[in-house]
Amino acid sequence: xxxxxxxxxxxxxxxxxxxxxxxxxxxxxxxxxxxxxxxxxxxxxxxxxxxxxxxxxxxxxxxxxxxxxxxxxxxxxxxxxxxxxxxxxxxxxxxxxxxxxxxxxxxxxxx
Numbered sequence: 001x002x003x004x005x006x007x008x009x010x011x012x013x014x015x016x017x018x019x020x021x022x023x024x025x026x027x028x029x030x031x032x033x034x035x036x037x038x039x040x041x042x043x044x045x046x047x048x049x050x051x052x053x054x055x056x057x058x059x060x061x062x063x064x065x066x067x068x069x070x071x072x073x074x075x076x077x078x079x080x081x082x083x084x085x086x087x088x089x090x091x092x093x094x095x096x097x098x099x100x101x102x103x104x105x106x107x108x109x110x111x
Contacts, residue, residue: 039080042066051084 042048046058048068056068059075066078 038086039083042080042083042086047087048083049085049087050078050082052082054078055087 042058042061044058044061047055048058048066049055050068054068054070054076056070056076058066059069060067061080064080066080066083067075068078069075
């Protein structure tokens, strides 16, 4: 009997966990790099979402603190690292919304 099959299977048992660990390390590094690029590219006026799910517009920015306007006249301060994603502003250019009306449509009157 040949012992080649058992050595190949033991090598496979060793290589699969190693490949999984390498994949996880590279994925984590890629995510960290993307997050650093996002946080370095923030500017006043950007619409963002924090890692805790709070949406707002950046009103001021320094090396470690971001001030977000979450409602007209209401601002909150966050650590810059808490910014999770950049979002898009709501449509105000006449594009239809989910209910089919446009943001610039005037109410119709029927007589």
